[in-house]
Amino acid sequence: MLCDALQTSEFQRALFVALIGREPLNSSFGLILESPPRHDEEELDQAASQARILSGEQSNTSISYADRWLVKFFRKFEVGIHPEVEMTQHLTRHHFQVPPFLSALNLPLDADTGVAAMLTHYTPHQNDGWTFTLEALRQLFAQVIESPPSHHTDRQDEIIGASYPARAAQLGRLTARMHIALAATSDDPNFHPQPFTPQDSRSLCVAMRANATRVLAELQCQLTRLSEASQTMAREVLETRQVFLEAFDKLSQKIIECSLIRVHGDFHLGQTLNTGTDFVIIDFEGEPRLPLDQRRLPRPALRDVAGMVRSFEYAASAALDQAHDEERDSLAPWAQAWADVVIKNYLCAYFETAQGQKFLPQSPTDAQFLLDLHILDKALYEVGYELSYRPHLVSIPLRAISRLRSTLEP
Numbered sequence: 001m002l003c004d005a006l007q008t009s010e011f012q013r014a015l016f017v018a019l020i021g022r023e024p025l026n027s028s029f030g031l032i033l034e035s036p037p038r039h040d041e042e043e044l045d046q047a048a049s050q051a052r053i054l055s056g057e058q059s060n061t062s063i064s065y066a067d068r069w070l071v072k073f074f075r076k077f078e079v080g081i082h083p084e085v086e087m088t089q090h091l092t093r094h095h096f097q098v099p100p101f102l103s104a105l106n107l108p109l110d111a112d113t114g115v116a117a118m119l120t121h122y123t124p125h126q127n128d129g130w131t132f133t134l135e136a137l138r139q140l141f142a143q144v145i146e147s148p149p150s151h152h153t154d155r156q157d158e159i160i161g162a163s164y165p166a167r168a169a170q171l172g173r174l175t176a177r178m179h180i181a182l183a184a185t186s187d188d189p190n191f192h193p194q195p196f197t198p199q200d201s202r203s204l205c206v207a208m209r210a211n212a213t214r215v216l217a218e219l220q221c222q223l224t225r226l227s228e229a230s231q232t233m234a235r236e237v238l239e240t241r242q243v244f245l246e247a248f249d250k251l252s253q254k255i256i257e258c259s260l261i262r263v264h265g266d267f268h269l270g271q272t273l274n275t276g277t278d279f280v281i282i283d284f285e286g287e288p289r290l291p292l293d294q295r296r297l298p299r300p301a302l303r304d305v306a307g308m309v310r311s312f313e314y315a316a317s318a319a320l321d322q323a324h325d326e327e328r329d330s331l332a333p334w335a336q337a338w339a340d341v342v343i344k345n346y347l348c349a350y351f352e353t354a355q356g357q358k359f360l361p362q363s364p365t366d367a368q369f370l371l372d373l374h375i376l377d378k379a380l381y382e383v384g385y386e387l388s389y390r391p392h393l394v395s396i397p398l399r400a401i402s403r404l405r406s407t408l409e410p
Helices: 009-019 041-049 083-093 129-146 153-160 163-182 198-221 228-239 241-252 302-322 325-353 364-389 395-408
Strands: 030-033 051-053 060-065 069-074 101-109 112-121 272-274 279-281
Touching (some): 009 051, 009 101, 041 051, 083 101, 083 112, 083 163, 129 163, 129 272, 153 325, 163 279
Antiparallel strands (some): 069 112
């Protein structure tokens, strides 16, 4: 019988013991030990015996030890410096809100090494940001349905409320502080900000244009397989594709004065933990489809901001999709109103906190242009993803692309 070792208590214990540096390792293994747990032997033994595998991850396995420490085992082994380790380590040293880094276990492969597992403190939390947001939207929809339609117009602010928009602003400030920490002075040259050169603008344009061309071609191929409503939106997007391609081309002709920094790279609500009063940011692996060296490249900070903007809009659409069929038409304006308010609060808090930082374009016009392009690029990526895995949800990113068209038209 073959058994996944991570499911066995013996291996779970051995992995924890190795990562806390308690026993000498085989000479072929390497341990990056930042700060070993300072607890007595009995307490560590008890934690090792209280291991439980967390649910919800696809490419990795996370194991909680007595809800005090967390081991993340990388099921896709890659040689080279792993962004999850170096980013968490850097942000821990700058006292940013991540699960504090303790150690990482390296495995050799030929002449190179790669990270197999990482140990951090466990962060107590109520839920992740995505679950928290969907619950807030469900409460909003319930209030709308219970309230007489005649009371809706003059009670929009009251019905949407101040609670979630305030949390969105909190997340905006946290995003800015994350970028400030990632741009902070460091002895590690991998975290030194780089100028955003004309060559960088051209490279970004080429990458975004290639993504758009690939996704739109796939959308054309699968058009007849989509629902009638999705087909209508898809045709509108395909008919105006030149608007998007020309917007990307403008980037190659612009000189944007800002610096490129290390970014989260795959930033959305699911990469945050809601502690009840604040958020903690997790999962710094970057975009899983990219090789490690590309995930570690410095990029515009607004790439992360665009990812979170799309996540808010996605949450509103996903919550609407879960509503009863007969209620969706009346709830749709509320989902959009909620998204508009929340995104405004998030962006205002982000730009206010990051004001004057070199990773932001000096011109507000350039900042908005760069943000819009990254939102468009992200939405196009989502179209490709949904076509591959969840075609019934492709209308969500298509709707976002349609709204961007008027913003990007010359």
